[in-house]
Amino acid sequence: VNARRFARLPDPFRMWRGGELHGAQIAYETWGELDSRRSNAVLLFTGLSPPAHAASSAADPSPGWWENMLGAGRAIDTARWFVICINSPGSCFGSTGPASVNPADGQLYRLRFPELALEDIARAGYEVLRTLGIERADTVMGPSLGAMVAVSFVAQFPRATRRIVAISGSAAASPFAIALRSIQREAIVCDPAWRNGEYDADSPPITGLRIARKLGTATYRSAIEWRERFGRRAFLETPGIRKVPFASDYAIQSYLEAQTRRFVSVFDANCYLYLSRAMDLFDLAQHRGSVRAALEPSGLERALIIGVESDMLFPILEQRALADDFEAAGISTAFVALPSIQGHDSFLVDVARFDPPIRSFLTA
Amino acid sequence: VNARRFARLPDPFRMWRGGELHGAQIAYETWGELDSRRSNAVLLFTGLSPPAHAASSAADPSPGWWENMLGAGRAIDTARWFVICINSPGSCFGSTGPASVNPADGQLYRLRFPELALEDIARAGYEVLRTLGIERADTVMGPSLGAMVAVSFVAQFPRATRRIVAISGSAAASPFAIALRSIQREAIVCDPAWRNGEYDADSPPITGLRIARKLGTATYRSAIEWRERFGRRAFLETPGIRKVPFASDYAIQSYLEAQTRRFVSVFDANCYLYLSRAMDLFDLAQHRGSVRAALEPSGLERALIIGVESDMLFPILEQRALADDFEAAGISTAFVALPSIQGHDSFLVDVARFDPPIRSFLTA
Numbered sequence: 222v223n224a225r226r227f228a229r230l231p232d233p234f235r236m237w238r239g240g241e242l243h244g245a246q247i248a249y250e251t252w253g254e255l256d257s258r259r260s261n262a263v264l265l266f267t268g269l270s271p272p273a274h275a276a277s278s279a280a281d282p283s284p285g286w287w288e289n290m291l292g293a294g295r296a297i298d299t300a301r302w303f304v305i306c307i308n309s310p311g312s313c314f315g316s317t318g319p320a321s322v323n324p325a326d327g328q329l330y331r332l333r334f335p336e337l338a339l340e341d342i343a344r345a346g347y348e349v350l351r352t353l354g355i356e357r358a359d360t361v362m363g364p365s366l367g368a369m370v371a372v373s374f375v376a377q378f379p380r381a382t383r384r385i386v387a388i389s390g391s392a393a394a395s396p397f398a399i400a401l402r403s404i405q406r407e408a409i410v411c412d413p414a415w416r417n418g419e420y421d422a423d424s425p426p427i428t429g430l431r432i433a434r435k436l437g438t439a440t441y442r443s444a445i446e447w448r449e450r451f452g453r454r455a456f457l458e459t460p461g462i463r464k465v466p467f468a469s470d471y472a473i474q475s476y477l478e479a480q481t482r483r484f485v486s487v488f489d490a491n492c493y494l495y496l497s498r499a500m501d502l503f504d505l506a507q508h509r510g511s512v513r514a515a516l517e518p519s520g521l522e523r524a525l526i527i528g529v530e531s532d533m534l535f536p537i538l539e540q541r542a543l544a545d546d547f548e549a550a551g552i553s554t555a556f557v558a559l560p561s562i563q564g565h566d567s568f569l570v571d572v573a574r575f576d577p578p579i580r581s582f583l584t585a
Numbered sequence: 586v587n588a589r590r591f592a593r594l595p596d597p598f599r600m601w602r603g604g605e606l607h608g609a610q611i612a613y614e615t616w617g618e619l620d621s622r623r624s625n626a627v628l629l630f631t632g633l634s635p636p637a638h639a640a641s642s643a644a645d646p647s648p649g650w651w652e653n654m655l656g657a658g659r660a661i662d663t664a665r666w667f668v669i670c671i672n673s674p675g676s677c678f679g680s681t682g683p684a685s686v687n688p689a690d691g692q693l694y695r696l697r698f699p700e701l702a703l704e705d706i707a708r709a710g711y712e713v714l715r716t717l718g719i720e721r722a723d724t725v726m727g728p729s730l731g732a733m734v735a736v737s738f739v740a741q742f743p744r745a746t747r748r749i750v751a752i753s754g755s756a757a758a759s760p761f762a763i764a765l766r767s768i769q770r771e772a773i774v775c776d777p778a779w780r781n782g783e784y785d786a787d788s789p790p791i792t793g794l795r796i797a798r799k800l801g802t803a804t805y806r807s808a809i810e811w812r813e814r815f816g817r818r819a820f821l822e823t824p825g826i827r828k829v830p831f832a833s834d835y836a837i838q839s840y841l842e843a844q845t846r847r848f849v850s851v852f853d854a855n856c857y858l859y860l861s862r863a864m865d866l867f868d869l870a871q872h873r874g875s876v877r878a879a880l881e882p883s884g885l886e887r888a889l890i891i892g893v894e895s896d897m898l899f900p901i902l903e904q905r906a907l908a909d910d911f912e913a914a915g916i917s918t919a920f921v922a923l924p925s926i927q928g929h930d931s932f933l934v935d936v937a938r939f940d941p942p943i944r945s946f947l948t949a
Binding site: 332393394395396397398399400401402403404406407408409410411412413417418428429431432435436439443444447448450451452453465466467468469470471472473474477494497498501502504533536 | 696757758759760761762763764765766767768770771772773774775776777781782792793795796799800803807808811812814815816817829830831832833834835836837838841858861862865866868897900
């Protein structure tokens, strides 16, 4: 059961930092109906790792990564909006990326995939809109990496959307976030199973990927939440759960292990490296010299910038600065700082707080 | 040139969590003179990784890890105090640990070293005092792991010190700190070169240790400091600096690499695993059922608890809670929250802020 559809990218698809793809495709899903004026499209970009399956549908009833936010009567109301979510190019859930076959030689791209930029993901979303006959989206939207892609979209494609919702994102990666992601990538490339990217599908660098994902998971939440949720409770022994030598004896370790298990079995290590590095490299100010100049020609009517006070990876000051730059660029901007305690991942789990501002922004 | 001296531990030395050591020794250094009443001793415990060389001296003029805090006229004034700093048992700078030879079989202990507890480190400090003929210290003191050891000391040895200074520590490790340390240890034990602890001295698990240390370094400071200090400045190419595939292009990465280089060449991986895990396991409330009960028989006259607002690893609320428990245990307690931006490591680098409260506490 799969609701995934595919759009062909222009051939060649010239990558932002050089190189090009041939015969590339983007996987996407949609919810709701495009209205007759093609004016009700909401284009949703994902964070680093999710697929295009943001919510369940008749075609695929399994819960999506933003299940409680998107659907009939939800904050992103599919009775009103035609919602499109794309799997990022560079990822491994149907879109062309390092784990795809290069049609030029029939081999997997692996490290022969060109350098990925968030600008390429934004452009892939733009091309999917074109494929669907949509000149202008009502709203582009995204959390985390998706928020950076969304701001890149408005900088690259003036007037291609009327509004933007950027959640827990930033105009550029901070040195702390770069440090943490660099360490994650180092754990992968230093796993001997990585083999300079030439690993077999049945023996991926799972050890490095597991360490990378655990570190991600550790920083996607907050110390306060974990204190309340786990404290110093004992390790939960569950069937099949791994425990390496010198592992901790506490519940937090079982949590990290459980969170990581599924991820390492579905996510391709090379794709992770490409996407992670693309986040580090992103800097909206590279478009026309400053964030404000990048945004000025956007033709945006309104912007909603949301952040969370407990986010250690994309601290709230980054969303505040982004909102100030939107305003300075002449765009009517709402800035919302939520008191969620779940850190960067709050948009996934504290949906009750995210629902009202997103609902009211889209409704207005 | 080395100012290190050695004290024999009682034989056998029974470890807190079981097992015992024979012929074990503790490396320590001293500064200043013990007065005739043997009443001016300050016992200093270190953080996870430093040696006993806290400051320079005539015998070893190289700068120590707390050089600007300790010396004649410094906040810890060696013209007045007889300062003793010990290398923790379990470490690898002269004290007995996993990298030492087990006299029972002439082999390195490696993983046959008994489980280490912070209580063992506290007791080693206590035994060094006895060796020097000191019944009661004026002050026990320590930052980070050393602060946890210091509170363990007062719980285990009532009336063995008159005062305590606990800096950027906690009564027990939080789940967030446990998570980060667990990931560090996993990086080491998953390095094939670790060989279940049986690596050769000339081929240690340097890759895992490097990832562990980088993650430590990333969390010992703060996002705010790095934003100001590094921003998105470019990677600094310096002779001999490594750059792995998918490394970041930014100055923060050169910094992490430079910080890590020296560490991995001097610190033993098994010792790191033991000390790191001992921090996770520590919980002062295990002494007599609660932190307050642990402290009540201490005979302490005064306590100084210091923390830093930007510390993500040992957040300020942990020092505040510790100070409240000291006060509740009937001990006259000063709590100082410093606005340093350098995070957990502020005590090493923002000495100008730490100097006044420590100086005035010791002088009073």
